Amino acid sequence: MRQYYWLSRDLSEALPAQPSGSGSYGSFDSTLISVSTLRSALVLENGTLPQHSTYQDLANFFHAHPNATGVLVIFADPSLAAQPIGVISRHRFLTWQLQQQRWLEALSSPLETIPLWWQETQSYLLIDPQMPLQDVISLILERNPSSLHEPLVLREPEGASIVDTSRLFAAYTRLARSEQATLTDPDVENLRRQHQLILNAIGEGVYGVDLQGLATFVNPAATQMIGWEAAELIGQSMHKVLHHSHPDRSPYPREQCPIYAAFQDGIIHRVSEEVFWRKDGTSFPVEYLSTPMRDEQGNLIGAVVTFRDITQRKWAEAVLQRTNEELEQRVRDRTVELRQANEQLKELSELRSRVVSMVCHEFRNPLNNILLSVSSMGRYSDQLTPDQKEKYLLGITDNVERMTQMIDAILLIGKVETKGIEVRPSSFDLVAFCRDLAAELEPEPEHRRIQFACRSKQLPVTLDKQMLRSILTNILSNSIRYSPAHSPIQFRISKRNQHATFQIKDQGIGIPPEDLPYLFEPFHRGRNVSNIAGTGLGLNIVKRFLDLQHGTVKVDSQVGSGTTFTITLPIHQGVAR
Structure with a gap:
């Protein structure tokens, strides 16, 4: 009866001794290791999002967990968490983000609302802890080549977990290599061929190094990413080839390299903020995992390094960051x-x-x-x-x-x-307009008090006639109302720097200083007006009409001596169409 290594073995520990007489391919020991050991060996991930989460929640998850391989989408009911609805890998998340317009439109939508993406989420490989490792590898290789980088989902009684496929392949490769010494030649050849098929199928770069850091094998994905041929790399120091410098091109000492640390301290090292260097001298950001290798006696013999180019991820994160900043700015502006x-x-x-x-x-x-x-x-x-x-x-x-x-x-x-009134400029002679207005306010010539004066015989302007009439009528009427019966009222106009200035000066009761700050408030009237009729709305209208036409008003007053209003307006407003 055929025996296999089970998925639940701790793949980073030393291999057990082979029973005597073993010789057929796959005659591995079937000793089972606890699930807690499995978690340590395969670095299981348990990140989850509820079923009704939005794509913004998904982005927030990967931003908060930069090393996460993926996230499980689970039912809202915690009792159903052992059977997830789906899984979204970081690679799939970044692919979606590349569709920038669609992604921005989807941010506030629940995950289920985009059928194609939701269908991809629900397409995943679910494995059981007791499933033979050989069967798991076969299932992975049967999948669509584009799905080889997608993680697996491990089903356990206490809940599902995510397993990195590349990590599983690397562990399987190490097991296969360590068994070669106990197999017959045909078995070795079969194992080597399957080993090579697996390495070729992996979308991430994989290479092995011995205790001196010299390359023992390199898969095609790795050679393609760094621009070297596999034959050029075997026996070479991989640190000198692709990890010799920091992103700023400063030297990266070998003794500080996490890859070499793996076969010195026997601990798995995962790094996501470094770069590898290509043959042409350019670099690219990587995320890599350095896993120590041991022989049958438990001695460290090297390390297997699995890496992926995260250029797209970095770009997507930058786009997401910029998008988030823009959204935050919009929120601030809107606030x-x-x-x-x-x-x-x-x-x-x-x-x-x-x-x-x-x-x-x-x-x-x-x-x-x-x-x-x-x-x-x-x-x-x-x-x-x-x-x-x-x-x-x-x-x-x-x-x-x-x-x-x-x-x-x-x-x-x-x-x-309510902005229900608009400025409607028209062209007219300001001198004639003001002279006629003064005559209208005092129709009887023998009782006229308004003394109109202007140095120009004509002054062409483009202003809103009705608004100007209301402004001047309000101020002139106030001067008449709050001045002694026969006192003169001076009304002068002049032009300077494309602005018309109107000055209306009376000898009336004046405005108390304490009333001046509130002069243009609606219904405000001076405390010294006594029983003189008035609504307290005229000056408020004056101020509003001046604001609409980009004009200004200045008031100088002394109680008992009179008041002077000085109004300034641009003489050419835009003509309404």
Whole structure:
């Protein structure tokens, strides 16, 4: 009956002595070693992701575990962990990342949402701890050549684990070589042929060295990666050939090399942040595993080195890092935008509350006046003279007009807040426009107080006429309202450096210093206005319209002496289409 080495053997320990008379191929001892020893020998990996994880979770896993061969995808129910849904190798993960656009679109999606990738995840080789090693090797070689670098999944009662295929091949190769001494010539030839087939099939580079660090065998994948022929390497110092320098080209002393340490301390060494050098003098980043070899008596006789080119992985990690940084920056930018929007919403909410409160207050007075007038006219209608009735009616009209102006102003402010109003420039003569506006505000020539002046006879501009009319009307009306009946109001315009300057100076009651910081706030009125009518919205509209046109306003005032407003506007706004 044929006997085999079982997968559960510790492949890094010395081989047991052969029974006398053994001679047929495969007549290995079948002694079983514990699973705990197996874990030590094959460096089993137990990284897992729940079934509904996203591709971002997958990227985070490999970023957090740079040496991981792969990760198991398991059911959400822990009791089902012994039979994983699938396995995703690092190689497969990096291949997916190379499809950059698709990868970025998939980041936030669960693993199951991309059918092709999910199908690849579910295609894996599951092995049992008691399965003969020879059968495992045969199953691996029967797979698609592109799948040879995919890890195996070892099923155990306490849960599944990942086994690196290259590691398994290297261990099998060491066993095969150590048995050659006890086999007959035909058996040796058969074993050597199978050994060579395995080495040729492995996608990772594999080579062996003796105690002097001289190459004893090199597989085709290794020669292809470093640019040497196998015949050129046998008997050569592999450290001098491919591991002589650090990435910065500084010398790498042999005594510091983890590869040589393996056959000095008898410990497996795994490294993922070094480079190997090609024959043409270029280097490439590698991940390698140096496993000590022992003879039948347990003596160290060399090491088997398995390595892979991780250039693509490094590139993908850099892309992932850059993508993560870009995403983090977008999140930071979006957070700032949301914070600013939140602050604006808070300000808008506070403004609404103030507006509602102030509107209620401002409307109460004219409504009370209207109610009083209507009540007086109704109660004393027979006793009132026609002049008295007319006076009451004029009062009602004035109060209605005041409320109408207030409603119009509030609606206008609302339009500006919601960007429902746009600057619509047109070309016109500013001198004629301002002269006509002053005349409109004081239609009776004998009572005119506005003294208009400009050194230019004409001043062509391209501005929003309606906004400019509102700005100047508000300020001139305030000067008229808050100044003595016959005091003059100076209204001057000038041009300088493609900007028009408007100066409106009165001799009115002035603005208290403590009111100046709040002058352009809605519904704010100076504390010295007494019973002078006003809504407290005009200057707020002035400021908003100036901001829309990139203008500025400056206020100089002294209580009891008057106020000067200086407005500056670019004279040529972009013409609306």
